[in-house]
Amino acid sequence: MSHRIERVNNLIRQEISELLRRQVKDPRLGTFVAVTEVVTSPDLRRAKVFVSCISSKEEKQETLNALTGASRFLRKELAKNLRLRRIPELSFHWDDSIERGDHLMRLIDQVSSTDH
Numbered sequence: 001m002s003h004r005i006e007r008v009n010n011l012i013r014q015e016i017s018e019l020l021r022r023q024v025k026d027p028r029l030g031t032f033v034a035v036t037e038v039v040t041s042p043d044l045r046r047a048k049v050f051v052s053c054i055s056s057k058e059e060k061q062e063t064l065n066a067l068t069g070a071s072r073f074l075r076k077e078l079a080k081n082l083r084l085r086r087i088p089e090l091s092f093h094w095d096d097s098i099e100r101g102d103h104l105m106r107l108i109d110q111v112s113s114t115d116h
Contacts, residue, residue, distance in 0.1 A: 005040055011082055012047055013038040016090075019077050028066035036095040040088055047088035050095035060094055067092040 017035045037050040053063060071090045079087045 002042075005042060005044075008044065008084065009038040009040050009047075012040065012049075012078065012088075015078055015081055016049060016074055019074055023077070024070050024073070026066045026070060028062045033063060033067075036097070044084070044086045044088050047090055049090055049092050051092060052095045052098050064092050064094060 013035050016038070020029070020033055020035070033051055033053045035049060036052050038047055039050070040047040049067075051063065051067065053060075055063065068091075071092070075087050075090055078084075
């Protein structure tokens with residue numbers, strides 16, 4: 001990944017995080033939605049935005065639906081706040097790495113407690 005794309009990914013991630021925290025007032029979004037990663041295509045036409053929060057499976061789907069509904073607003077705000085020639089189309093995806101990490105830690109704890 002080029003250094004420029006990496007910088008754009010970080011800029012978009014930070015800006016979307018701020019917008020979600022300050023301006024998006026959708027009741028379907030939980031109290032804490034974290035933007036964990038942004039992966040932009042090399043031509044800057046598309047960006048996958050990975051999000052995470054602690055919620056049930058149904059709430060996760062509602063969160064993704066709310067973010068997808070807000071994507072036009074978010075893109076418009078990104079165009080205002082970032083100096084980029086092209087603002088990518090946003091698609092939102094669930095990042096379950098935190099949950100997988102928690103599950104692995106519990107498995108490790110179980111194995112280590114049975115060894116003693």
